[in-house]
Amino acid sequence: MDEPVLLTGAGGRVGQAILNGIGDAYDWRLLDREPLPAAKVPDAVPDADRYVADITDERAVRDAMRGVGSVIHLAGDPRKTAPWDSVLRNNIDGTQVVMRVAAEEGVERFAFASSNHAVGGYETDDRTPDLYRTDDDYRLDGTELPRPGNLYGVSKATGEALGRLYHDEYGMSVVCVRIGNLTKDHPPREYERGQAMWLSHRDCAHLFDRCLNADYGFEIVYGISNNDRRYYSIERARDVLGYDPQDNSADYTFEGEPKVEDPPADES
Amino acid sequence: MDEPVLLTGAGGRVGQAILNGIGDAYDWRLLDREPLPAAKVPDAVPDADRYVADITDERAVRDAMRGVGSVIHLAGDPRKTAPWDSVLRNNIDGTQVVMRVAAEEGVERFAFASSNHAVGGYETDDRTPDLYRTDDDYRLDGTELPRPGNLYGVSKATGEALGRLYHDEYGMSVVCVRIGNLTKDHPPREYERGQAMWLSHRDCAHLFDRCLNADYGFEIVYGISNNDRRYYSIERARDVLGYDPQDNSADYTFEGEPKVEDPPADES
Numbered sequence: 453m454d455e456p457v458l459l460t461g462a463g464g465r466v467g468q469a470i471l472n473g474i475g476d477a478y479d480w481r482l483l484d485r486e487p488l489p490a491a492k493v494p495d496a497v498p499d500a501d502r503y504v505a506d507i508t509d510e511r512a513v514r515d516a517m518r519g520v521g522s523v524i525h526l527a528g529d530p531r532k533t534a535p536w537d538s539v540l541r542n543n544i545d546g547t548q549v550v551m552r553v554a555a556e557e558g559v560e561r562f563a564f565a566s567s568n569h570a571v572g573g574y575e576t577d578d579r580t581p582d583l584y585r586t587d588d589d590y591r592l593d594g595t596e597l598p599r600p601g602n603l604y605g606v607s608k609a610t611g612e613a614l615g616r617l618y619h620d621e622y623g624m625s626v627v628c629v630r631i632g633n634l635t636k637d638h639p640p641r642e643y644e645r646g647q648a649m650w651l652s653h654r655d656c657a658h659l660f661d662r663c664l665n666a667d668y669g670f671e672i673v674y675g676i677s678n679n680d681r682r683y684y685s686i687e688r689a690r691d692v693l694g695y696d697p698q699d700n701s702a703d704y705t706f707e708g709e710p711k712v713e714d715p716p717a718d719e720s
Numbered sequence: 721m722d723e724p725v726l727l728t729g730a731g732g733r734v735g736q737a738i739l740n741g742i743g744d745a746y747d748w749r750l751l752d753r754e755p756l757p758a759a760k761v762p763d764a765v766p767d768a769d770r771y772v773a774d775i776t777d778e779r780a781v782r783d784a785m786r787g788v789g790s791v792i793h794l795a796g797d798p799r800k801t802a803p804w805d806s807v808l809r810n811n812i813d814g815t816q817v818v819m820r821v822a823a824e825e826g827v828e829r830f831a832f833a834s835s836n837h838a839v840g841g842y843e844t845d846d847r848t849p850d851l852y853r854t855d856d857d858y859r860l861d862g863t864e865l866p867r868p869g870n871l872y873g874v875s876k877a878t879g880e881a882l883g884r885l886y887h888d889e890y891g892m893s894v895v896c897v898r899i900g901n902l903t904k905d906h907p908p909r910e911y912e913r914g915q916a917m918w919l920s921h922r923d924c925a926h927l928f929d930r931c932l933n934a935d936y937g938f939e940i941v942y943g944i945s946n947n948d949r950r951y952y953s954i955e956r957a958r959d960v961l962g963y964d965p966q967d968n969s970a971d972y973t974f975e976g977e978p979k980v981e982d983p984p985a986d987e988s
Contacts, residue, residue, distance in 0.1 A: 536820075540813055544878070548804055548871075573888045597865065597940075598881045599888070603816075606881045610812070613866045613877040620841045620867070672865075 455521025456481050457664060460507055460550060463488045465634055466526050466565060466656065473657020478664070483507070483516050483527065507546035513553045522561040522664050523554050532569055534604045543607035551614050555622035563663035564615050566628040566672070568649050568684070570608040572601020575645070584644035586680045586702070593685035594630070594672035612672060619670040627663050627693070631656075632676035632684065639679075639701035648681040652699035662693040677701065723789025724749050725932060728775055728818060731756045733902055734794050734833060734924065741925020746932070751775070751784050751795065775814035781821045790829040790932050791822050800837055802872045811875035819882050823890035831931035832883050834896040834940070836917050836952070838876040840869020843913070852912035854948045854970070861953035862898070862940035880940060887938040895931050895961070899924075900944035900952065907947075907969035916949040917942075920967035930961040945969065 461467050462482035471480075475494035482493060483503040493502065505512035507527045517523075527550070528543040547564070554562050571592055575583060582588045598609035608630075615626040632649030633640060634656055640646030651659075655677045671692055674684035680702035689695035729735050730750035739748075743762035750761060751771040761770065773780035775795045785791075795818070796811040815832070822830050839860055843851060850856045866877035876898075883894040900917030901908060902924055908914030919927075923945045939960055942952035948970035957963035 536816055540808070540816075544812065545808055548808075552804075573884060595865065597863065598884065600881050600885045601888075602885070606878065606885055609881040610874065610878045613868055613874045616841060616866065617868045617870070617874055620869075 454479070456501070456519060458483060458516055458520045458523045458554075459526070460484075460523070461526030461528065461565075463492050464526055464530060466631060467524075468492060469634060469636075469653040469656040470524065470660050473654055474661050477661070481516055481520060483513075485527070507550050508541060510549050510553060513549055514557070517553050517557045517559070520554070520557065520559055522563075523550070523559055524563045524565075524660055524663070525550050525554075526565040528565075528607070529604070532602055532604050534607075536603050539603050539607035543604070544610050547607075547611040548614055551611075551618045551626075555618040555624045559624055561625045561664060562615070562618075562627070563660055564611055564626065564628045566612055566630045567605060567608045568630055568632050568674075569601050569605030570598050570612065570630055571596065572605050573599035575601070581644055583683050584648040584681055588683065590683050591685045592674070592683060594674060594688055616670055625668050625670075627668055627671040627673060629659065629663065629673055629675040630684070632674065638704050644681070647701040648679060648683055649676050650679055650699070650701040651675050652677050652697075655697040655699050658697070659689065659693070659695050662689075662695050666693040668692050722747070724769070724787060726751060726784055726788045726791045726822075727794070728752075728791070729794030729796065729833070731760050732794055732798060734899065735792075736760060737902060737904075737921040737924040738792065738928050741922055742929050745929070749784055749788060751781075753795070775818050776809060778817050778821065781817055782825070785821050785825045785827070788822070788825065788827055790831075791818070791827055792831045792833075792928055792931070793818050793822075794833040796833075796875070797872070800870055800872050802875075804871050807871050807875035811872070812878050815875075815879040816882055819879075819886045819894075823886040823892045827892055829893045829932060830883070830886075830895070831928055832879055832894065832896045834880055834898045835873060835876045836898055836900050836942075837869050837873030838866050838880065838898055839864065840873050841867035843869070849912055851951050852916040852949055856951065858951050859953045860942070860951060862942065862956055884938055893936050893938075895936055895939040895941060897927065897931065897941055897943040898952070900942065906972050912949070915969040916947060916951055917944050918947055918967070918969040919943050920945045920965075923965040923967050926965070927957065927961070927963050930957075930963050934961040936960050 457478045458481045460483045463484040503516040529538045600606045612628045619626040632651045633646040634651045639650040673689040677699040678697040725746045726749045728751045731752040749769045771784040797806045868874045880896045887894040900919045901914040902919045907918040941957040945967040946965040
């Protein structure tokens with residue numbers, strides 16, 4: 453890959469997991485709404501490739517997009533409790549700008565950070581907590597209709613629809629990754645749902661690395677590790693992207709029985 | 721039905737088809753961005769039940785929603801060529817306001833005017849024009865993922881996702897009607913696509929009448945007449961809503977062979 457890769461939301465949790473894993477493998481352009489502290493930027497990225505901009509600012513996005521071959525688009529309000537005004541602007545309007553400019557500028561591959569919250573509504577009272585357990589074989593595979601669990605999830609479903617449109621209209625390869633619960637070092641403790649959809653940092657970096665290299669048209673895949681508990685299929689990610697996750701939340705044991713609890717604020 | 725029915729976008733083409741067909745059957749509240757001329761309002765609707773408001777104005781929407789039992793939500797930018805700023809505001813933001821206020825105010829049934837454009841991308845070069853012909857058995861049935869043909873279609877897919885959320889969260893019955901090509905008196909001439917997805921005025925009024933009376937949870941159905949040419953299934957609308965369309969574009973003959981042409985601007 454000679455052409456630069458634009459990473460939006462570079463300073464966020466997913467962006468940092470990616471840069472920590474594959475930060476040396478690409479010629480990055482890093483975009484974030486806030487200036488990034490030195491600790492969050494790979495040494496090889498010169499100042500000229502660090503963009504401080506709001507993704508709803510089309511001119512700034514177009515400036516950052518010039519000559520880019522691939523995009524990983526993570527920027528947006530990451531809170532599952534984000535209010536409508538914020539997801540409307542930052543996630544829906546912002547994603548439309550980034551995708552359209554990418555398509556118009558001839559970007560080849562576009563990886564969009566969708567979310568488990570785009571389908572959170574499938575976790576009904578009837579299905580939970582069984583859904584989160586190893587012996588339950590219910591699976592979502594990316595072909596099901598969106599069923600958002602909150603307005604943040606609606607914004608991610610909209611991003612997927614935009615991705616479909618810009619793929620169809622411009623031929624840009626678009627993959628929407630419904631990211632699970634990204635935590636560092638170990639899966640969430642005492643949180644069955646989080647263990648079912650755990651995505652380790654190294655599997656996250658590897659998955660987006662595959663998004664930058666595989667051949668695909670339009671895809672919706674789940675971004676989770678190889679968890680025994682899972683109710684998201686990772687077959688499509690394996691088959692189309694060559695995703696080969698190394699981690700499994702079942703390999704981690706915590707004292708006592710897991711409980712079903714809400715995750716900390718701002719986590720999936 | 722004793723409780724009033726709120727009709728947003730009452731002055732538009734779909735709203736007028738509904739009012740012409742079942743204008744005497746309900747206690748209407750009519751909302752439109754522009755004052756409606758007398759010719760567009762059933763005689764029985766008093767001035768007090770005519771609201772002139774923008775649907776992004778939450779206070780005005782809440783005022784119109786008080787005591788309402790059902791909603792038919794048509795308001796929005798109807799142009800398939802509508803630019804992003806307009807669909808973002810009028811269709812996405814506006815629909816979120818109307819659906820949320822309806823759910824919060826305890827509305828029982830909510831019919832949302834979605835569109836064939838939410839799935840226009842399935843009409844690929846490979847499939848057309850065969851898709852529009854009687855001997856082709858390809859069918860979309862509402863379980864397929866959104867595949868918008870334009871930004872207007874993205875806004876309709878977003879409305880469907882919002883409807884799913886507000887059904888799941890509040891128990892409000894929500895039906896999304898992917899409306900085909902509504903024309904008066906006869907199907908579009910020399911336009912195979914339009915004949916395949918023709919919706920006659922009387923079938924339109926009947927379909928929304930069923931949306932106000934049937935029992936359902938969350939549904940996505942296609943709103944077309946009983947056309948021989950169709951590639952949208954109407955089985956779900958028949959089964960769940962009791963839709964029983966009377967018209968079929970094949971009953972109309974025009975001189976010469978039909979040609980595939982773009983529809984007039986601002987029509988489906």
